[in-house]
Amino acid sequence: MCGIVGYVGNKNAQDFLISGLRRLEYRGYDSAGIVSLDGNGEPTLLRAKGKISNLEEKLAKNKREDKIGIGHTRWATHGEPSEVNAHPHRAGKIFLVHNGIIENYKELKEQLKKSHEFKSETDTEVLAALINSFYGDGKYPLLNAVVQALKLVKGTYGIAVVSTDLPDEIVVARSGSPLVIGVGNDETLIASDASALVGHTKKAIYLNDGEVAVVTKNNINIKTLNAEPVSAKVEEIETNLSAIQKGEYEHFLLKEIMEQPESLIETLRGRVNVETGTVRLGGPGLTNEELRQIKHLVIVGCGTAYHAGLLAMYYIEQFAPEISIETVIASEYRYRQAYIPKDSVALIVSQSGETADTLACLRGIKKQGIKTIGIVNAIGSTIAREVDGGTYVHVGPEISVASTKAFTSQVVAMVMFGLTIAQAKGVKPGILRPYVEEIAKLPEEISRVLTEMKEPIKEIANKYIKYDHAIYLGRDVAYPTVMEGALKLKEVAYVDANAYAFGELKHGPLSLIDDRFFEMALILDGELYDKTVSNTQEVLARGGHIVAITNVAGFDLPAEDVVKITTDLKIFVPILMNLIMQLFAYYVTVAKGYNVDQPRNLAKSVTVE
Numbered sequence: 069m070c071g072i073v074g075y076v077g078n079k080n081a082q083d084f085l086i087s088g089l090r091r092l093e094y095r096g097y098d099s100a101g102i103v104s105l106d107g108n109g110e111p112t113l114l115r116a117k118g119k120i121s122n123l124e125e126k127l128a129k130n131k132r133e134d135k136i137g138i139g140h141t142r143w144a145t146h147g148e149p150s151e152v153n154a155h156p157h158r159a160g161k162i163f164l165v166h167n168g169i170i171e172n173y174k175e176l177k178e179q180l181k182k183s184h185e186f187k188s189e190t191d192t193e194v195l196a197a198l199i200n201s202f203y204g205d206g207k208y209p210l211l212n213a214v215v216q217a218l219k220l221v222k223g224t225y226g227i228a229v230v231s232t233d234l235p236d237e238i239v240v241a242r243s244g245s246p247l248v249i250g251v252g253n254d255e256t257l258i259a260s261d262a263s264a265l266v267g268h269t270k271k272a273i274y275l276n277d278g279e280v281a282v283v284t285k286n287n288i289n290i291k292t293l294n295a296e297p298v299s300a301k302v303e304e305i306e307t308n309l310s311a312i313q314k315g316e317y318e319h320f321l322l323k324e325i326m327e328q329p330e331s332l333i334e335t336l337r338g339r340v341n342v343e344t345g346t347v348r349l350g351g352p353g354l355t356n357e358e359l360r361q362i363k364h365l366v367i368v369g370c371g372t373a374y375h376a377g378l379l380a381m382y383y384i385e386q387f388a389p390e391i392s393i394e395t396v397i398a399s400e401y402r403y404r405q406a407y408i409p410k411d412s413v414a415l416i417v418s419q420s421g422e423t424a425d426t427l428a429c430l431r432g433i434k435k436q437g438i439k440t441i442g443i444v445n446a447i448g449s450t451i452a453r454e455v456d457g458g459t460y461v462h463v464g465p466e467i468s469v470a471s472t473k474a475f476t477s478q479v480v481a482m483v484m485f486g487l488t489i490a491q492a493k494g495v496k497p498g499i500l501r502p503y504v505e506e507i508a509k510l511p512e513e514i515s516r517v518l519t520e521m522k523e524p525i526k527e528i529a530n531k532y533i534k535y536d537h538a539i540y541l542g543r544d545v546a547y548p549t550v551m552e553g554a555l556k557l558k559e560v561a562y563v564d565a566n567a568y569a570f571g572e573l574k575h576g577p578l579s580l581i582d583d584r585f586f587e588m589a590l591i592l593d594g595e596l597y598d599k600t601v602s603n604t605q606e607v608l609a610r611g612g613h614i615v616a617i618t619n620v621a622g623f624d625l626p627a628e629d630v631v632k633i634t635t636d637l638k639i640f641v642p643i644l645m646n647l648i649m650q651l652f653a654y655y656v657t658v659a660k661g662y663n664v665d666q667p668r669n670l671a672k673s674v675t676v677e
């Protein structure tokens with residue numbers, strides 16, 4: 069949520085700032101700004117409402133050769149998206165960019181009003197004024213001014229600060245909002261997400277909460293807010309350029325949907341043994357004895373990560389019946405007084421590894437002495453660093469705001485974790501083997517379904533762009549799957565799409581069925597098939613407009629559209645059905661002409677509560 073960049077070195081700072089902001093635009097895109105300083109500290113401040121392209125237009129008329137600067141792309145929290153609310157914010161000689169929320173900004177603002185004339189409605193300008201109140205005429209070191217100010221602040225922040233007195237240093241700090249320092253040759257780069265650094269350096273230092281650093285082109289000096297020195301750990305950035313570019317695709321969303329066979333292969337690499345019918349996850353770091361002791365799982369996530377947790381729960385319950393599982397929404401769970409038995413393990417699910425609510429749950433659960441295992445994608449992210457153990461899903465950068473490839477791999481990674489527990493508990497290999505075999509087959513099946521279905525789904529999607537309302541329906545494992553399908557359509561195509569368990573229809577939602585709605589129904593072969601068909605008929609009898617996705621060859625209900633999936637898989641068919649719903653959401657949105665990668669009001673990584 070919001071993106072920060074910074075540069076100090078020998079090259080053109082404005083160039084890096086703009087290209088960095090472009091890479092981070094998916095984190096927030098309602099306004100953006102940069103400030104650069106020339107050798108005398110003379111600032112050039114450029115800010116624009118809307119996309120980075122608007123900022124670029126301003127930059128074209130204000131090109132400088134400055135070698136230091138900071139920039140920001142915003143997802144508005146305090147104050148509407150506008151130029152005056154865009155970062156960097158100025159107070160006296162200092163400029164500040166900020167991710168996060170200053171919770172006590174109102175009281176601070178009251179005190180600072182006497183010395184600073186506020187121009188914006190933001191909490192960030194309050195922090196700028198606060199730092200400036202300590203910095204004053206510049207006799208007090210900038211680092212000390214920043215530290216003094218941060219000690220008075222309640223809330224979360226990742227910040228970068230420059231002063232017109234100091235055209236060779238940037239002060240950065242973090243608490244609850246990520247900040248990465250890129251170590252280059254005669255240059256130091258700052259970003260809130262390592263993807264902005266790709267192609268510039270492979271070496272990165274991830275700042276921890278409560279740390280502050282002074283960076284120059286050749287020096288990085290990190291301390292805690294209490295002035296204790298910190299020895300920096302330099303880590304390697306593994307991402308390459310092609311992973312963060314669209315390549316042959318028009319949109320990141322389509323690229324990320326289509327790359328699921330490869331991204332899932334990365335999730336499975338070295339973890340699945342079809343010959344023995346077993347899986348092996350090194351990351352959780354639990355001994356067989358510890359795995360045997362597990363009686364409860366709590367799965368925590370938000371949005372798509374939550375849905376992945378729900379679907380994994382349905383699967384794990386099938387083969388590890390002596391474990392109770394609760395899958396919870398992080399934003400609720402963090403405030404519940406839930407008792408977690410000691411023989412529990414918590415799975416913390418997050419693509420970005422930075423989601424504020426999920427992180428808060430992780431910290432709360434750890435405090436109760438419960439083991440936490442991360443199911444995370446972003447390497448080096450806060451959640452990945454704070455969990456006791458974890459399994460990276462390794463799907464590579466997910467840039468489109470709508471999560472797709474992460475979902476598939478999160479489900480499979482969690483099922484593999486469940487299988488690991490079941491293996492340790494001595495569940496009969498004959499029960500577990502079909503899961504392992506199907507997991508191994510999934511990448512190929514995903515590839516086939518995507519290739520065969522892409523064009524037909526595009527055609528079907530075009531017929532449904534007229535609907536503003538949709539009901540998504542499924543039973544059993546198809547129920548969490550339709551929750552995910554509905555979220556996708558809702559967030560990118562702005563369709564009021566809601567998911568219901570098929571069996572719940574008669575308890576209320578059935579009264580909604582009319583010509584304003586279409587219904588997406590997942591109809592799985594198996595034990596509940598006949599019941600699902602009856603439910604579908606009930607909708608048809610009331611004039612429903614059904615798109616049925618099914619793996620039943622002889623399915624012959626008069627749905628408006630029927631998408632038949634041919635597959636040998638029996639267990640993980642919902643994952644294939646979800647691909648159809650991902651493609652459907654993508655094509656509906658493209659046909660409507662909306663920005664499919666950056667839906668309105670949203671941002672990729674939700675680092676505020």
Ligand code: M6R
Pocket residue numbers: 369370371372373417418419420421422423426469470471472555556559672673674
């Ligand atoms: O990075 P996380 O997995 O923690 O993000 C959780 C949700 O914010 C995320 O899945 C969100 O719901 C997506 N936009 C859904 O497509």
